[in-house]
Amino acid sequence: MIRHSATLALNERLRAKQAAGERVLHLGFGEAGLPVLPEVTEVLTSARRRNEYSPVAGTAEARAAAAGYFTRRGIPTEPDHIVLAPGSKPLLFTLLTILRGDLVLPSPCWVSYAAQAAIVGKRVLSVDVPAESGGVPDPERLERALQEAKAAGHTPGILLLTLPDNPTGTVAAPSLVKDVCAVAASHGLTVLSDEIYRDLVHGEQQVHSPALELPEQTVITAGLSKNMALGGYRIGFARIPDPELRSSTVGVASEIWSSLPAPMQEVATYVLNEPDPVREHVKASVALHSAVANAAHTAFTAAGATCRPPEAGFYLYPDLEPLREKGFRSGAQLAGHLLDQHGVGVLAGAEFGDDPAALRFRAATSLLYGNDSDQRWAALRSTDPVSLPWIAESLTQLRDVLSAVFHGE
Amino acid sequence: MIRHSATLALNERLRAKQAAGERVLHLGFGEAGLPVLPEVTEVLTSARRRNEYSPVAGTAEARAAAAGYFTRRGIPTEPDHIVLAPGSKPLLFTLLTILRGDLVLPSPCWVSYAAQAAIVGKRVLSVDVPAESGGVPDPERLERALQEAKAAGHTPGILLLTLPDNPTGTVAAPSLVKDVCAVAASHGLTVLSDEIYRDLVHGEQQVHSPALELPEQTVITAGLSKNMALGGYRIGFARIPDPELRSSTVGVASEIWSSLPAPMQEVATYVLNEPDPVREHVKASVALHSAVANAAHTAFTAAGATCRPPEAGFYLYPDLEPLREKGFRSGAQLAGHLLDQHGVGVLAGAEFGDDPAALRFRAATSLLYGNDSDQRWAALRSTDPVSLPWIAESLTQLRDVLSAVFHGE
Numbered sequence: 001m002i003r004h005s006a007t008l009a010l011n012e013r014l015r016a017k018q019a020a021g022e023r024v025l026h027l028g029f030g031e032a033g034l035p036v037l038p039e040v041t042e043v044l045t046s047a048r049r050r051n052e053y054s055p056v057a058g059t060a061e062a063r064a065a066a067a068g069y070f071t072r073r074g075i076p077t078e079p080d081h082i083v084l085a086p087g088s089k090p091l092l093f094t095l096l097t098i099l100r101g102d103l104v105l106p107s108p109c110w111v112s113y114a115a116q117a118a119i120v121g122k123r124v125l126s127v128d129v130p131a132e133s134g135g136v137p138d139p140e141r142l143e144r145a146l147q148e149a150k151a152a153g154h155t156p157g158i159l160l161l162t163l164p165d166n167p168t169g170t171v172a173a174p175s176l177v178k179d180v181c182a183v184a185a186s187h188g189l190t191v192l193s194d195e196i197y198r199d200l201v202h203g204e205q206q207v208h209s210p211a212l213e214l215p216e217q218t219v220i221t222a223g224l225s226k227n228m229a230l231g232g233y234r235i236g237f238a239r240i241p242d243p244e245l246r247s248s249t250v251g252v253a254s255e256i257w258s259s260l261p262a263p264m265q266e267v268a269t270y271v272l273n274e275p276d277p278v279r280e281h282v283k284a285s286v287a288l289h290s291a292v293a294n295a296a297h298t299a300f301t302a303a304g305a306t307c308r309p310p311e312a313g314f315y316l317y318p319d320l321e322p323l324r325e326k327g328f329r330s331g332a333q334l335a336g337h338l339l340d341q342h343g344v345g346v347l348a349g350a351e352f353g354d355d356p357a358a359l360r361f362r363a364a365t366s367l368l369y370g371n372d373s374d375q376r377w378a379a380l381r382s383t384d385p386v387s388l389p390w391i392a393e394s395l396t397q398l399r400d401v402l403s404a405v406f407h408g409e
Numbered sequence: 410m411i412r413h414s415a416t417l418a419l420n421e422r423l424r425a426k427q428a429a430g431e432r433v434l435h436l437g438f439g440e441a442g443l444p445v446l447p448e449v450t451e452v453l454t455s456a457r458r459r460n461e462y463s464p465v466a467g468t469a470e471a472r473a474a475a476a477g478y479f480t481r482r483g484i485p486t487e488p489d490h491i492v493l494a495p496g497s498k499p500l501l502f503t504l505l506t507i508l509r510g511d512l513v514l515p516s517p518c519w520v521s522y523a524a525q526a527a528i529v530g531k532r533v534l535s536v537d538v539p540a541e542s543g544g545v546p547d548p549e550r551l552e553r554a555l556q557e558a559k560a561a562g563h564t565p566g567i568l569l570l571t572l573p574d575n576p577t578g579t580v581a582a583p584s585l586v587k588d589v590c591a592v593a594a595s596h597g598l599t600v601l602s603d604e605i606y607r608d609l610v611h612g613e614q615q616v617h618s619p620a621l622e623l624p625e626q627t628v629i630t631a632g633l634s635k636n637m638a639l640g641g642y643r644i645g646f647a648r649i650p651d652p653e654l655r656s657s658t659v660g661v662a663s664e665i666w667s668s669l670p671a672p673m674q675e676v677a678t679y680v681l682n683e684p685d686p687v688r689e690h691v692k693a694s695v696a697l698h699s700a701v702a703n704a705a706h707t708a709f710t711a712a713g714a715t716c717r718p719p720e721a722g723f724y725l726y727p728d729l730e731p732l733r734e735k736g737f738r739s740g741a742q743l744a745g746h747l748l749d750q751h752g753v754g755v756l757a758g759a760e761f762g763d764d765p766a767a768l769r770f771r772a773a774t775s776l777l778y779g780n781d782s783d784q785r786w787a788a789l790r791s792t793d794p795v796s797l798p799w800i801a802e803s804l805t806q807l808r809d810v811l812s813a814v815f816h817g818e
Binding site: 008009011012029031035036041044045048049050051052053054055056086087089090093097112115116119229230231232233234252254255256257258259260261262263264373 | 462
């Protein structure tokens, strides 16, 4: 039986604890934790009478807007390259259904890639990421793993990269992307580049898309769930330059989901044309994500954890190896202890395909921004969000819990 | 390569012809052709700030409303039996992914069942429907086909029924459903009952769901695309009483589409609670569908076609066998002639799995109600819609075209 997605399941469990009045520190779910931009709700309202079936690939307006979105990021794109969908998950699932060969994943990586591969009956080959960043396998390990897989009679066909990365909150450097793309090219792999966090890079660093290295062999998937906090609207899109692959994708899409809802096509059009209110909203979100993720990072490292500094999005992936001498033997055991004894929800590394014995987990910091729309707007507008009482309180709770597990009896 | 769904593809082709200024008679697409109830647009507007991820199975409110919808129709249902999705297509696809065994389909049947089976790699066994109605295979033929399939080493596992039927626009009688369910039970088949048209029965006839015969073995799928003309909103739901199957469905759903968009959960809740405006809207829609489908039925039979009288929804499935002596050799050739020479869009029977040589096609009458919202509202409110000028004109065009193909040179 296919299990309920780990992230969604933990979210539902923590929400139930909260509803029962327990104080929880919810670090377990990748929701952006921010309110909808009012201009977006106005677009949805104005589109409320759109009850016709949309074209499967998306309306001409939405596809043109998505093409512009990529083109402005240095990746020249035609509207005909675009397919929209109710989220990026159905697009990834459809591409895994169509593309041949085994799926090569970085380890750790987002929970759903391997789960989707299991549903479509695909073999998975996991390759560790380097120490400096996640989302992209170490190129030398990748080369070795591909040679070994081929020697064993397997047929690696697809390399999935996450730029920026979930769960590590980091961005692979351009040189690393280039090296990995060279390996992918020499083995004839199609690259799926999940760039759903690309607008949430904290600093000046640019995302170097594999599409810049392997224009024809790369498919980019993205969506509005993270940059615009529109997870509940379910809007995803893909850039698929290869005509045959795009045509197959539209074919499968027409049989699985028909089209993105018509009112959401208009939302996608508005957002992907990136008018000023959208740009400013994303910019303010990035500042907030960065401030809170960095404060949490300080809490983890001060307590004794090792953790890559956050570079994008709202995730940390700390390693609490020193706790092994306290008797912890697996990430799941540690995550269970944090949830049961301290009301802290995190997802163990094993959920991301990491070594189950490692004392690593993903901590999402985006649900600390507030419990209601007023608090979240205040956080978004604050120049010093970590000093807001409700955020400061959560960070204090995090420090206290870490102190207790590292230094308590 | 998976082809673009035939119905969606024809729709896009006809829309392009219309946009180019050609006069077309669009009988090719199963869109309900009606405007959105204003109360529904108000619900969507009030839900515009709902950007959180919903529970995978649906919100408690939406599931309770869907349970009430089935319970009021004589099928006792708990909220925990319900899974919502962005359309009924993803639910059917997911069920075909999970359930084991070959898929048994009535012939003809909706275009996407076999296409979905092809995507998930399932063998299909087609069994002709009886003369009186579609959507349910002839029970004796079904028994014989199952025995032959098993003797050949195959493993039939799923029987899909469509009640009421697309493409024939008919409703299988209760005795037929009972007989077919008895065969399904004796062979241990799971029954998938697609009841997306169940609210659109024209007369007093009741839909006899297989869930009444085989409560635990039957899954019902439905949605708001047809009864409420909300195809563009993409709202589907399923009743899955078996706990393990439901849990697997939620698991696969969590990896393919996460959840129905949050604003649409509120629309589903409102509609499925069936307040008076919803009931009246559906009732008026049924009267309109019946009037126009019956007028078109008269046009077909008067011209010389054989055609089951319409009993539900907005489809006819005429047989134009007398045209064979005019040189027509296949349904596709006939449909192509109608499109190219007369601007009439219909879908050949072969698209529905019917004998390609048969001169049968599906004619959808729901796009005749008008070209804009004003005309469609007028049609919905009229006590004699076929006398409205734009509908009368389309029916005249249909009669003229049929006269030309039956009696022209």
